[in-house]
Structures are given as structure tokens and as C-alpha cells.
Amino acid sequence: xxxxAFPLGxxxxxxxxxxxxxxxxxxxxxxxxxRFLKCVSFDGLGAQxxxxxxxxxxxxxxxxxxxxxxxSILLANRNFGCGSSREHAPQALMRWxxxxxxxxxxxxxxxxxxxxxxxxxxxxxxxxxxxxQAAATAEPSRQFQLDxxxxxxxxxxxxxxxxxxxxxxxxLLSGQWNGTAQLIANASALxxxxxxxxxxxxxxxx
Amino acid sequence: MQQWQRRPGxxxxxxxxxxxxxxxxxxxxxxxxxxxxxxPGGSTQLFIGLHLxxxxxxxxxxxxxxxxxxxxxxxxxxxxxxxxxxPTSSQARPFADPLAEEMLVTLERNCSEHGITLxxxxxxxxxxxxxxxxxxxxxxxxxxxxxxDSHTSTHGAFGAIAFGIGTSQVRDVLASQSLAMNKLxxxxxxxxxxxxxxxxxxxxxxHVIRQLGVKAGVGYAYEFAGPAIEAxxxxxxxxxxxxxxxxxxxCGYVNPDATTFAYLKGREYAPAGExxxxxxxxxxxxxxxxxxxxxxxxxxxxxxxxPTVTWGINPAQAIxxxxxxxxxxxxxxxxxxxxxEAYRYMGLAPGTPIAGLAVDVCFIGxxxxxxxxxxxxxxxVAKGRQVAPGIKAFVVPGxxxxxxxxxxxxxxxxxxxxxxxxxxxxxxxxLAMNPDRLEGRQISASSSNRNFKGRQGSASGRTLLMSPxxxxxxxxxxxxxxxxxxxxx
Numbered sequence: 001x002x003x004x005a006f007p008l009g010x011x012x013x014x015x016x017x018x019x020x021x022x023x024x025x026x027x028x029x030x031x032x033x034x035r036f037l038k039c040v041s042f043d044g045l046g047a048q049x050x051x052x053x054x055x056x057x058x059x060x061x062x063x064x065x066x067x068x069x070x071x072s073i074l075l076a077n078r079n080f081g082c083g084s085s086r087e088h089a090p091q092a093l094m095r096w097x098x099x100x101x102x103x104x105x106x107x108x109x110x111x112x113x114x115x116x117x118x119x120x121x122x123x124x125x126x127x128x129x130x131x132x133q134a135a136a137t138a139e140p141s142r143q144f145q146l147d148x149x150x151x152x153x154x155x156x157x158x159x160x161x162x163x164x165x166x167x168x169x170x171x172l173l174s175g176q177w178n179g180t181a182q183l184i185a186n187a188s189a190l191x192x193x194x195x196x197x198x199x200x201x202x203x204x205x206x
Numbered sequence: 207m208q209q210w211q212r213r214p215g216x217x218x219x220x221x222x223x224x225x226x227x228x229x230x231x232x233x234x235x236x237x238x239x240x241x242x243x244x245x246p247g248g249s250t251q252l253f254i255g256l257h258l259x260x261x262x263x264x265x266x267x268x269x270x271x272x273x274x275x276x277x278x279x280x281x282x283x284x285x286x287x288x289x290x291x292x293p294t295s296s297q298a299r300p301f302a303d304p305l306a307e308e309m310l311v312t313l314e315r316n317c318s319e320h321g322i323t324l325x326x327x328x329x330x331x332x333x334x335x336x337x338x339x340x341x342x343x344x345x346x347x348x349x350x351x352x353x354x355d356s357h358t359s360t361h362g363a364f365g366a367i368a369f370g371i372g373t374s375q376v377r378d379v380l381a382s383q384s385l386a387m388n389k390l391x392x393x394x395x396x397x398x399x400x401x402x403x404x405x406x407x408x409x410x411x412x413h414v415i416r417q418l419g420v421k422a423g424v425g426y427a428y429e430f431a432g433p434a435i436e437a438x439x440x441x442x443x444x445x446x447x448x449x450x451x452x453x454x455x456x457c458g459y460v461n462p463d464a465t466t467f468a469y470l471k472g473r474e475y476a477p478a479g480e481x482x483x484x485x486x487x488x489x490x491x492x493x494x495x496x497x498x499x500x501x502x503x504x505x506x507x508x509x510x511x512x513p514t515v516t517w518g519i520n521p522a523q524a525i526x527x528x529x530x531x532x533x534x535x536x537x538x539x540x541x542x543x544x545x546x547e548a549y550r551y552m553g554l555a556p557g558t559p560i561a562g563l564a565v566d567v568c569f570i571g572x573x574x575x576x577x578x579x580x581x582x583x584x585x586x587v588a589k590g591r592q593v594a595p596g597i598k599a600f601v602v603p604g605x606x607x608x609x610x611x612x613x614x615x616x617x618x619x620x621x622x623x624x625x626x627x628x629x630x631x632x633x634x635x636x637l638a639m640n641p642d643r644l645e646g647r648q649i650s651a652s653s654s655n656r657n658f659k660g661r662q663g664s665a666s667g668r669t670l671l672m673s674p675x676x677x678x679x680x681x682x683x684x685x686x687x688x689x690x691x692x693x694x695x
Contacts, residue, residue: 023547024540025420027520029637029659029661030660033665034663035663037639038262038303038306038309039305040308040309041269042266052659052665056666078421079420079454082420082421082454083656083658084355084656085370086262086263086372087354087374090372106424107454108425109369109372112371112372113372113375116372116374116375117374166248167248167388170248171249174247179378179386180274180276180381180382181274183378183384183385183386184276184382186242190242190384193241193242194280196239198348199346199348203484
């Protein structure tokens with residue numbers, strides 16, 4: 001587990017070693033089993049990431065293997081983070097040390113939850129993902145640099161193109177990924193929208 | 207340095223693409239009406255008409271607004287209940303589990319501090335959040351509905367745009383009654399024909415997910431339409447929309463019609479008096495018209511669907527009750543690693559008939575299938591029969607209102623006489639955040655929505671998803687059973 005500070009402000013790059021989690025459709029129940037959701041704070045979740053998968057593999061899970069301790073970039077495949085909307089899943093990954101994810105695709109709620117925490121989730125085409133995972137597996141200590149603005153990943157020898165939509169990219173680069181302030185700033189537009197909603201007006205239950 | 211080339215047209219999340227094609231759908235109309243502003247970078251600030259909260263995903267969100275020095279912008283559009291952590295055998299306070307008690311106390315304090323209505327235990331209105339909002343008439347056509355729970359898609363049954371969010375987004379809705387969102391594309395799921403006797407909405411949606419897979423809906427809202435969907439009751443439509451998320455679609459919806467209006471009329475929070483006619487006129491105008499253009503469409507025939515059961519570790523790993531566990535050769539190449547993992551985890555060999563597979567626990571309940579009509583369908587199977595020896599079978603009504611209505615019909619007694627336990631309302635063993643859980647490698651027949659590894663509270667527990675009537679049939683015979691045989695007996 002790393003002691004690196006949680007994301008804050010503009011996020012233009014993430015550097016570090018990687019941890020590969022192969023396989024499609026890794027759901028949020030696996031990332032953080034439901035029994036760990038019995039909490040009123042996210043603080044303790046880092047040690048519980050993938051708890052059941054890890055105990056099943058008895059120390060051989062990527063999150064337990066010594067070469068991946070301190071990793072900050074998670075490499076996954078298709079539909080990562082599907083299922084439950086629990087933000088406890090990205091919270092657990094972040095508290096374990098993950099600061100960015102590269103995968104073939106994401107479930108949307110998970111993608112949005114990561115963005116709200118300042119964890120960039122970038123996409124990689126299938127063949128690119130396999131090449132990245134192969135490079136990372138061949139040398140687990142290899143250092144990678146993820147560039148948010150260019151949407152690319154590099155290990156100093158190779159550079160792979162990644163995908164990131166303009167909205168999330170801008171939110172990360174500007175530091176507005178934690179967007180509460182922006183939403184409440186539009187107070188008059190919020191009032192105008194509420195005023196035109198029929199169910200808040202002419203036929204709202206009294 | 208070697209440079210990999212970017213392939214043109216590749217997209218990370220389909221939703222980031224344009225959705226200009228889907229003009230005239232209900233989704234477009236509701237989206238447009240609720241747009242507050244365009245945000246830098248191209249996402250939309252969307253007004254949320256109804257915000258539902260519960261004890262699991264809200265505490266950190268309240269801490270968040272407190273830390274920012276903010277209040278709740280629209281407490282009157284925020285409604286709370288407690289469902290995930292409540293025990294179902296005794297709901298006396300304080301709960302035996304101190305963590306569960308702390309979560310409820312925290313919710314009570316947050317609601318009280320911010321003036322939010324909490325439908326708590328014993329209020330007559332408590333229950334699973336996706337059961338109570340519709341039955342109270344809170345969920346209405348044309349609304350945007352958000353909740354920190356992925357099964358919020360349920361509310362789309364009313365022609366609302368309803369979707370699950372994470373806790374940071376719960377904080378944003380509390381603070382601003384809005385969210386930064388990207389518009390989805392719309393895929394119409396057209397279902398012709400009619401469901402046969404013994405085949406239910408649950409079978410229909412499991413069949414759709416089986417055919418399309420768990421990723422087909424990513425980037426889309428699913429519009430469920432066609433004669434088979436129009437013929438469904440509101441409770442059946444809720445079952446369908448509830449599981450849209452299991453097919454990857456963050457929201458699913460059905461266009462509002464006479465069935466929708468008849469369900470809503472007279473409910474506590476539904477419009478009444480002169481407002482009723484105005485409401486129905488507006489609701490009617492929202493439906494996707496004949497001019498609506500969809501980004502994609504899939505077509506199904508309800509009459510060919512059999513009672514459907516999952517055999518694996520995601521909801522698409524499903525087969526008809528008369529089929530066998532598929533071989534690798536019958537599986538899409540992309541899906542084969544997950545299929546092999548499912549064989550291993552479930553302890554099932556390819557070619558094994560699913561009918562006859564012995565089960566240990568039978569669970570009837572959840573936001574998918576914990577409503578009165580679900581209990582009635584299960585009761586029709588259980589009536590006059592006995593749960594097989596050694597089987598633990600229990601019924602968890604979706605809400606206090608569902609429980610009261612079922613008791614008024616004598617369903618509690620009917621289930622007890624048949625050997626089922628009758629419990630108090632809550633999410634229960636759908637996700638096992640309360641004492642109801644599988645032990646070791648037990649297999650459950652479950653009317654819930656997810657068969658993920660470890661989902662029902664044991665890291666090696668196994669889940670077979672099916673309709674409530676099929677769960678009752680499994681309880682009676684102690685093994686997976688084609689409910690049609692019992693209905694015809």
C-alpha cells in the first residue's frame with residue numbers, strides 16, 4: 001500500500017508501476033464485497049480491496065504479490081467495474097494505491113465514480129491493451145507514465161495511444177473533476193430549470 | 207521510441223459519442239427538459255427531479271456537503287428509507303449488529319438535520335427504495351430519478367429517466383439537485399408476442415441479457431417496447447427495467463401508457479384532483495412517437511421464451527430450464543475465459559442439465575422481485591405443497607406496504623404452512639449486508655438480480671437467478687424445476 005496523497009487539483013499525468021488484473025467483467029462486488037460497505041466512512045477500505053479473490057488465491061492475487069506493492073496504475077480488460085454503483089469500489093482501489101486505470105472498457109457508473117475521485121480511466125483498444133499488459137507482466141517494476149492531455153501511456157521505450165473523452169479530459173486537466181462547486185454556481189439556471197418542470201408546478205401534489 | 211497507432215473510430219465509452227440520431231424518444235424529451243447548462247468539456251448539468259437515498263451510499267455524501275459548508279438544496283425532492291442493512295428476522299432497535307445500527311442512526315441524524323423525509327422501520331412506508339418510491343407515487347413519468355444504487359433503473363418502468371450514481375454524485379445532488387452527465391444513446395428492445403403461462407417478466411429480461419450479453423447496454427439507455435412489454439403490469443415492467451443495468455444499460459424505460467396512469471392514480475404522492483388530468487396529458491406527450499429514431503434496435507419474440515435460469519457468475523450466463531450448461535464451443539470466443547471460470551466456480555460441467563440441480567437455499571424477494579405480484583406468483587406454486595426437507599426457504603416482502611397487502615390476502619400463512627419463513631422487509635440476501643447469507647458453497651435459487659461470485663455473502667456461495675415462481679418450485683422439489691410442470695399439476 002502506498003502513502004501517496006489522494007488526488008487533488010489538476011491531474012495531467014500519473015507515473016508509477018502497474019498491476020495487471022486480467023479478465024473481462026470484473027464487477028464491483030469483487031472489488032469490494034458488500035460486507036465491507038457497512039461503514040460510514042471510506043477510510044478502511046484499502047486493505048479490503050478484492051478481499052474474497054485475495055483470500056481464495058492465498059497470497060497469489062496481483063494485489064498481494066510483492067512486485068506489485070506500490071503500484072499506481074491498474075491494467076484491466078473489458079467492462080471493468082460493472083454491477084453495483086458502490087463508490088466504495090474506486091475508493092478501495094484508491095486507498096490501496098491506484099491513481100489511474102487503463103482498460104479496454106468500463107461500466108459507466110464506475111467510470112463516473114472514478115472521475116469524481118480524480119482517478120483517470122483511459123481506454124485502450126484490445127491489441128494495445130494486450131501489448132501493455134505483456135510489457136507490464138514481463139517487468140513488473142517497469143515505470144510507466146500516463147499522459148492525460150495526450151491520452152497515452154509510455155514506458156520510455158514504447159508509447160501506446162489511449163482514449164479519453166473530451167469532457168473527462170478537460171475536467172481532469174482543469175481540476176474540476178470534483179465538480180460540486182461548478183454545479184452550485186449555476187444557481188439561477190437551476191432555478192429556471194426547476195420552474196419549467198411540470199411536476200414541480202401545475203400538478204405537483206399539494 | 208515505438209509509437210502505436212490510434213485506430214480511427216475507437217471509442218472508450220459509447221456514450222461519449224453523438225446521440226443526435228435518437229430524436230423524438232422519451233429519453234431525449236426528458237433529457238432536454240432537465241438540462242440546466244452545458245459544462246466545460248461538453249458534459250451536461252442535468253436537474254434531478256427525485257433523489258432517493260438510503261443508509262449505505264449516503265453517509266459519506268452528507269459528510270461531503272458538511273465539509274464543504276453546504277446544505278441540501280431541495281430536501282423536499284429528497285426521500286430516504288433504510289433497506290440494505292436491516293435484519294429481516296427481528297427489526298427491534300438497537301440492531302444486534304452495531305455497524306448496522308450505526309448506519310441507521312447516521313441516516314436518521316442526517317435526515318433530521320437536513321429536513322429530509324425518512325420512511326423508517328415501522329412507519330408503514332419503509333422498504334426497498336425501488337419498491338417504496340413507486341408504491342408511494344413518488345416515481346412519475348417524465349422525471350429524472352437518481353439514487354446511489356445501480357438498480358435505480360427500476361423507476362424507468364414509469365417513463366422516467368432513472369439511473370444509479372456513486373456517493374460523490376449523491377453529494378452533488380444533495381448540494382445542487384443536479385449532476386454532470388453525458389447523454390446516452392438509445393437502443394430499443396422490441397419484444398413481440400406474448401409470454402406463455404409459467405414464463406414471467408424475470409424470464410424475459412434474463413433472456414434478453416442472455417442474448418445480448420452484459421456489455422451490450424454500455425453507453426445506452428434501453429427502451430423496452432412492443433406488444434409483449436405493453437401487456438406487462440407496472441410491477442412486471444419494474445422487474446424488466448430493474449435488470450437493464452445487468453445488461454450494461456445504466457437506465458431502462460418503458461413509455462408511459464394507460465397501465466402506468468392506472469397504477470399511479472390515487473397513490474399518496476401522485477397528482478390528484480384537477481392536477482391529475484393535466485399530469486396525464488403531459489405524461490402522454492412524453493412517449494417516444496412514431497417519428498422517434500433509435501441509435502440501435504434488438505428484436506425478440508416473447509412467445510419463444512422458456513423459464514430462464516442462470517448457471518454461471520454473471521446474469522448473461524443463463525439458459526432455459528430445459529437446456530444444458532453450454533459447452534465452450536457454444537460460447538462466443540470472447541466469453542470463453544469467463545465461461546471456464548464459471549464452470550470452475552459453480553462446479554458445473556458443460557452439458558449438465560440445469561433442471562434437477564440440487565439447491566440449498568431459496569430466496570424470494572429483492573428490488574427485482576419483491577412486490578405483491580411476485581409473492582402471489584410464488585404462492586400459487588407453494589399453495590398446498592411442502593418445502594423439500596433440508597431446504598431453507600424464505601420470503602422477504604419488498605416493503606411494509608407489500609407485506610401488509612400480502613398478509614391481508616393470507617399469503618404469509620400460506621407460505622408458512624408450506625414451510626417457508628416469512629420475514630420483515632429489506633434487501634436481505636440479494637447482497638447479504640444483513641444476517642441473511644449463504645454459508646460456504648451453498649447454492650441458492652434466488653429471485654434477485656446478481657449471481658456474481660460472493661454476491662450472497664459467502665465468498666464461495668453460488669447463486670441461480672430465476673423468477674419467484676421458479677424459486678418456489680425449486681423449494682418444493684429441492685432442485686431446479688420447470689415451474690410449468692407444477693402449475694399444470
